Amino acid sequence: MEYKRSESFRHILIKPVDVQYSCNVDQQVALTRTGKILDISPSGMSLLVTKQLTDEEKEYPLLLSFCLYKQTIESQGAIRWERFHPEGYQYGIEMVESTQLENMIVSELKQRRRQEVLDAKKGSF
Template sequence: MVYRRNESFRYTFPEIVVISGVLVSELEHLNHKEWKGHIVDISPQGMKVVSDLQLTETEIRQVQLESNFRIDANMIKGYAEIRWYKSYGGGQQLGLYFHEQAEVEGKIIDDLKSRRRKEVLRSKA
């Protein structure tokens, strides 16, 4: 499961941005299981997160992650597939992909712009 994002930009957060949600799966023991973590970096179509999830390779192929996060002012909700993963501390580092969710992409771009404007204004003060 190797995947390299080739998007024009990725934003790396200087502080922890929390993400949470539930698993969506046909596997009964995983469906609606809660998960949480934090975002390492983000682009309009995907993100790298560190999570408390402990999933096997087989399970990873059979789940989607309902993802709820706030970059700036708005709560963003999307459904992501796991493109890659690796063990990280007591959990896993995951590469998530928002497949053809234009509304989610738009919200991510708008909130990143808004957040960056605020960061620039704070640095000038």
């Protein structure tokens, strides 16, 4: 199950971002766990988790909640690919299309990057 986003804008995070995700199977919460976002774009992300999802859980959308800079972002996403990672399992998530969501992600990433640059300058003196 390999899937490649055809976007030119994908931000690899210097420090992975915590994300809480849940999966509803047959209108019941099947799981609620935490993971890390390794990279993100306005329409998708690479999610690192410690426990592999079951085949049934992979069929249903994930409900994602995370904060890139200051605002909490909530979205739904579908799993497009899976691969083994030394720290667990890595999933490619395609988020539901929304102009508002995409704008919020880009805005938060810009602010986050500005802060990273400022922090790096402070640390170099």
